Amino acid sequence: xxxxxxxxxxxxxxxxxxxxxxxxxxxxxxxxxxxxxxxxxxxxxxxxxxxxxxxxxxxxxxxxxxxxxxxxxxxxxxxxxxxxxxxxxxxxxxxxxxxxxxxxxxxxxxxxxxxxxxxxxxxxxxxxxxxxxxxxxxxxxxxxxxxxxxxxxxxx
Numbered sequence: 001x002x003x004x005x006x007x008x009x010x011x012x013x014x015x016x017x018x019x020x021x022x023x024x025x026x027x028x029x030x031x032x033x034x035x036x037x038x039x040x041x042x043x044x045x046x047x048x049x050x051x052x053x054x055x056x057x058x059x060x061x062x063x064x065x066x067x068x069x070x071x072x073x074x075x076x077x078x079x080x081x082x083x084x085x086x087x088x089x090x091x092x093x094x095x096x097x098x099x100x101x102x103x104x105x106x107x108x109x110x111x112x113x114x115x116x117x118x119x120x121x122x123x124x125x126x127x128x129x130x131x132x133x134x135x136x137x138x139x140x141x142x143x144x145x146x147x148x149x150x151x152x153x154x155x156x
Contacts, residue, residue: 011035101139
């Protein structure tokens with residue numbers, strides 16, 4: 001009977017860890033469900049159907065009850081992030097950057113990367129294809145704080 005209790009405790013802890021600490025369907029949740037299922041299987045096979053049903057009901061009540069209790073507990077509010085992020089990535093002054101400005105890629109654009117334009121680093125996106133590092137580029141479009149570039153065509 002101690003083995004069943006250990007399986008239930010481990011299963012409940014792993015399932016709760018999956019719900020509250022490690023979101024998503026991951027190893028902890030799957031192992032927790034296997035542990036809870038193993039406790040039910042072991043109870044049915046070793047102690048009969050009455051004990052198996054009782055263990056299954058205890059597992060269900062424990063998981064649902066502890067989940068509801070922990071969701072209502074104020075402890076989790078202390079762990080929650082309460083700040084708002086109001087900054088923008090790659091915000092740039094539109095007076096310093098315009099369509100037609102030229103620069104050079106710092107990293108490979110596949111399709112995004114870094115480029116230096118007018119002595120300022122920007123995160124840029126290529127309109128088509130992949131552009132290698134060190135290639136001359138031209139600003140093709142500015143849209144929603146995104147800088148789109150194209151390979152600079154050199155006429156000979």
